[in-house]
Amino acid sequence: MPADIAYLDASALVKRYVAEPGTEAVQALLARAAVVGTAARTSGLGAWPEACARNPISPEVQP
Numbered sequence: 001m002p003a004d005i006a007y008l009d010a011s012a013l014v015k016r017y018v019a020e021p022g023t024e025a026v027q028a029l030l031a032r033a034a035v036v037g038t039a040a041r042t043s044g045l046g047a048w049p050e051a052c053a054r055n056p057i058s059p060e061v062q063p
Contacts, residue, residue, distance in 0.1 A: 006033035013038050018051040 006029050008016075015026040030036060 004033045005035045005037065006030060008036065008038045010038075014048065014051045018055050020051060020055055 008026070012022070012026050014020075015023045016030060
């Protein structure tokens with residue numbers, strides 16, 4: 001059986017850490033994925049301030 005691969009854009013990657021609409025769908029996708037990829041290093045940095053202003057990062061996912 002082939003492994004599930006999840007390729008996330010910056011807005012989906014943010015949903016991994018910040019509870020907002022779509023977070024549950026992203027969490028479900030990540031639970032099935034054997035491999036996760038993204039090119040969001042740069043574009044993701046722009047999404048963080050806005051997402052965190054709306055909903056703080058959950059303590060259980062903070063490093």
